Amino acid sequence: MNSTVEFLGINFKNPVIAASGTFGYGKEYDEYFDISILGGISTKGLTLHEKIGNLGRRIYETPSGLMNSIGLQNPGINRFIEDELPFLLKKDIVILANLGGDSIEEYVLGAKKLDETDIPIIELNISCPNVKEGGMAFGIDEKVAYEVVKEVRMATKKKLVVKLSPNAKDISKMAQACVKAGADALSLVNTFNALAIDINKRKPIFNNITAGLSGPCIKPIALRIVYEVKKAVDVPIIGIGGIMDYEDAIEFIMAGATLIQVGSANFRDIYASKKIVEGIEEFMKKEKISNLKEITGIIGGK
Amino acid sequence: MNSTVEFLGINFKNPVIAASGTFGYGKEYDEYFDISILGGISTKGLTLHEKIGNLGRRIYETPSGLMNSIGLQNPGINRFIEDELPFLLKKDIVILANLGGDSIEEYVLGAKKLDETDIPIIELNISCPNVKEGGMAFGIDEKVAYEVVKEVRMATKKKLVVKLSPNAKDISKMAQACVKAGADALSLVNTFNALAIDINKRKPIFNNITAGLSGPCIKPIALRIVYEVKKAVDVPIIGIGGIMDYEDAIEFIMAGATLIQVGSANFRDIYASKKIVEGIEEFMKKEKISNLKEITGIIGGK
């Protein structure tokens, strides 16, 4: 018995990945536990050029969750490769480079740069607003998503995971479009578009008005989306959304996820991801599961 | 100063309505406080014929929320009119008859029956599965929704509020389609389609696999949807979703809702709706608001 998972031909020592934007580039958590215990890490969203992110408030707590408006603050891919990647490459962990962008060209140039690194997987974050298409997010409309995925697919030989937004109009069609455009796998979900208002100031909390909701509050919806998308496509899925403990992780696996990502839970407990790895292994022992494949998608549907 | 709201020419003594399915037909709560203190009550969903509802588990708690799979259990419109309506008509409260159905014909016949009562408003719940259209819910696709709303519109002279599902593909287009079809107002949101799994049994918790998520967990998303739809249409909106206290209610009003509904909060505290009425009035006093219109939709957008 072990919790190893093969995903797109890459070996994950367990199905647990630290979710993008919640784990930095791993260094801070590595002060508390050896992050090599995890199956993988998805980097904070990277863009071609440095971004200072959004001004104003960035974090707002909600019932069993939080909203964030970080705005993809990151040093840009070049400095990431110089300053952050060497540390990660020394770790025994699968790296997913989470790639954002404002335009197809930016995504493509970013993907090309990442293609030259030793990172095995690009996780394409298509939830960013698409400036050229009039501010509509790539993640909403499947036709726009198809274009960007197709272009990025041509720009890199890396495994390409497309991260879907739950704000997509028709998440199953979105998934199919991305697969058709060349996605090797899908990760879902990103944060839910949400709103909070300061009733005393009579203004939205966030400068951008809306922001992204994450945490256990969204888990039941995220789980349904994973289940639904699993039925619609034939590629492996990385389940994300409100996973707090191993029970939640197992739910996503039973709904059809091959791997899972832990996001906001890391904020409640710096050891959350580590505990989830341990919990999954204990569950497998107790339930006499020798390979997670035995329960992946077991609730059926397809 | 008072919290009266005029809505489609009907006078609500305050903007607080008890949400459908969480308040029965008012009798049980009236044992604890005079429900006439509320602006309105939306009845448990009514269908042409009696429904015994779903078998198996009906309630499942989630972080800061719950999932339900009641399945529209109700005595049918005739028995509602005989057994339940007389009590409600004696109360000084605006009644919204929440109408469900499995087919356009059923909706139309139901609306015709309700048309003969003294109920001023029909709240059309279009989240039910549409058996004829191959199980697709009326609430998902705007073309299907347009059809049912148009037919119901012709069947009744009552004010027609269409209750939208957050599972709609494009909620703004859905709203526009309903308005075009003759909706006088919109109420949103209904529950979010969600999933929960019993990992020991390796099976979904609910017989129907998915169920509806409600409660404060969904509030930030519901609020965003109200804000978004308000920008898309010119009819008044009833805001619903996770409202727990007067602050939440004010947020919905500032996002653009003319009235609000209190659902799951009634389960945490039988006096929740009453406290929200009182809280809104205190807030108005403190903030020197003489009519809620002054702050309705004040965060702008349109």
Added chain:
Amino acid sequence: MKEGNIECNVIDNREIANNIYKITLRGHVLGNPGQFYMVRAWNGLDPFLSRPLSISDIQDKQISFVYELRGKGTKELASIKTEELVQLTGPLGNGFTVNENLKSAVVSGGIGIAPMIYLLKKYHKNMDMYAGFRAEPYLIDECLAHSNNLYIASEEGLGWHKGLVTELINVDDYDVIYACGPEPMLKAIAKMAQNKTMLYVSMENYMACGIGSCLGCTIQTRDGMKRVCKDGPVFDAKEVYFYE
């Protein structure tokens, strides 16, 4: 108009057997045997719902609940200390209707004993008590004090009848039986009682509102869908379909 919400101070809260707790609260509480309260011992919105717990005793403006540690909610409850506050909504449900002139037995399985203590007490020494446990019995002193005869079974034996409580009772000895416990137990007694002995069972189901308005806790009965919280939790066993 009923006063539905009561805020109570904790007088005592302790483990009385493995995983079984008894909490006693001070407040203007009311209620009859078989009725229950929706109980909440936390402020945050998670856990979201209150927990239904049967009245296990009321006297001198004090109420006791006996509860088994199961999940999040009972864990929160078990962790609260003297003088902290607990929110109650109730009393809810119908409770047991008792005819003192009939020869009566009370049958409980596991934590199903909780409401039965209050029932026994109210009809002091008038009823025979049959209590079954998985392991170590609890609330035995209370049963002894208020029952006519007491019969105890434990699946682990431990010096008591080793086996099920249903093996101890001869239903024909009684006019009426009041039962509370796991569904398989209720089902077994229902089968034994058939049409000969009257049987009232206290049912459980997942609840949201607890007052009859959400239809979350309904069960199928021969008389249509019934709400455990409002039409029950006590039902005539003849009405109930027993599934497992």
Added chain:
Amino acid sequence: MKEGNIECNVIDNREIANNIYKITLRGHVLGNPGQFYMVRAWNGLDPFLSRPLSISDIQDKQISFVYELRGKGTKELASIKTEELVQLTGPLGNGFTVNENLKSAVVSGGIGIAPMIYLLKKYHKNMDMYAGFRAEPYLIDECLAHSNNLYIASEEGLGWHKGLVTELINVDDYDVIYACGPEPMLKAIAKMAQNKTMLYVSMENYMACGIGSCLGCTIQTRDGMKRVCKDGPVFDAKEVYFYE
């Protein structure tokens, strides 16, 4: 490898002034003045995030926080009783760097006094203390015990200097000033100190992770975006842009 999570027992938790509480916990705690912990006193997932609180004192495996009642989280914290458990993550942040040979003043506004007590104590009788309050002052005995000179201002007067703490201090008297309090106060001192006196300010921001990985708490500085939780909370005032 650091041990980030510490579970501590409550030794004492009481209101020391209107809306101001002091909690003392037992545990294997570490930390320097100006550092903070992420604190959580509840199990449920609402409130979701832990609350950043500065170390106000550490001695003999006991840690104290002094906190103002603001919202949900501090309300939960205020309600917990002796022997209950509190979850801590930390110590976090950089803390104050002190050169004991320089003439130093400490300036606090309101609850900003909390970390300054620990700073004063660590550099016993070495620093002058200027503490401002909106109303009734608190932690005065602690200041008296450990500061060289103590100056107090209250916006309500109440027998103290009536007005702002910034009216009491002559910044030119000092080589270095350590300040913690509301942003308008920090801004005012920064203006007074200009380039003459060194000024270190402890900043606040909304936090999720507290350890530097979510970028939720960043502020704009002359040296780019900086994380209050990891690069701060103490910053050289010259770096910080002060908004209101």
